[in-house]
Amino acid sequence: MAENASESGNILTSILSEIIESPLNIALVCLIAFLIYKIVKSRTHVPSASTPEPTLPKLKKRDFTVQELSKYDGTQEDGRVLIAVNGNVYDVTKGKRFYGPGGPYAAFGGKDASRGLATFSVSVKTEEYDDLSDLNSMEMESVREWEEQFKDKYELVGKLLRPGEEPTNYSDEEDESSAGTAASGAGDRPKED
Numbered sequence: 001m002a003e004n005a006s007e008s009g010n011i012l013t014s015i016l017s018e019i020i021e022s023p024l025n026i027a028l029v030c031l032i033a034f035l036i037y038k039i040v041k042s043r044t045h046v047p048s049a050s051t052p053e054p055t056l057p058k059l060k061k062r063d064f065t066v067q068e069l070s071k072y073d074g075t076q077e078d079g080r081v082l083i084a085v086n087g088n089v090y091d092v093t094k095g096k097r098f099y100g101p102g103g104p105y106a107a108f109g110g111k112d113a114s115r116g117l118a119t120f121s122v123s124v125k126t127e128e129y130d131d132l133s134d135l136n137s138m139e140m141e142s143v144r145e146w147e148e149q150f151k152d153k154y155e156l157v158g159k160l161l162r163p164g165e166e167p168t169n170y171s172d173e174e175d176e177s178s179a180g181t182a183a184s185g186a187g188d189r190p191k192e193d
């Protein structure tokens, strides 16, 4: 009996270690879980039982230092949640169930999530500006793919500022036609001299 239990425990451990060893396997597990979730969700016709996300006024376009960004982890009074990905800051308040306090990805709230997303980890510590320069090309590609998803789903607010970088003055860009031109990825950020 006990032998059986330890044998099945061993099998489980070896399957788990197989999965954890490769980022591709982790990504596939994530994808399968996501698809199962979507199927189950589409079959249950119960109207959303979860509390609706707060609808806050659109944030005025502005840039953030890492310290300024950290104030928007959803624990503050208005509950807004911002996340930086690839040098751009997104308002993810409508995804607060993911990134807000108690959410599975709460560690990304008010933070630059780029490194965590690239390495499939929610336990990356990003207290200071991270230039991501040590990420390999596959990881950087992953950061860009994640950013595309954020761009599609969430509102772009501005740029994440590197230390000493001056914020952009967006007051001239108030009209809608110029929206979205302010920040177009870390790759386009001007290099410091």
Ligand code: HEM
Binding pocket: 029, 030, 033, 034, 037, 095, 098, 105, 116, 117, 118, 119, 120, 121, 122, 153
């Ligand atoms: C085996 C572990 C995991 C499972 C089962 C899982 C499951 C899911 C599911 C079901 C969704 C879609 C939710 C929805 O759209 O309603 C999702 C989205 C997401 N996952 Fe995971 N996940 C896992 C691991 C991770 C890891 C390690 C990361 C961190 C890099 C991550 C980052 C994300 C992000 C950023 C989203 C998008 C949320 C949004 O729409 O804003 N996941 N995950």
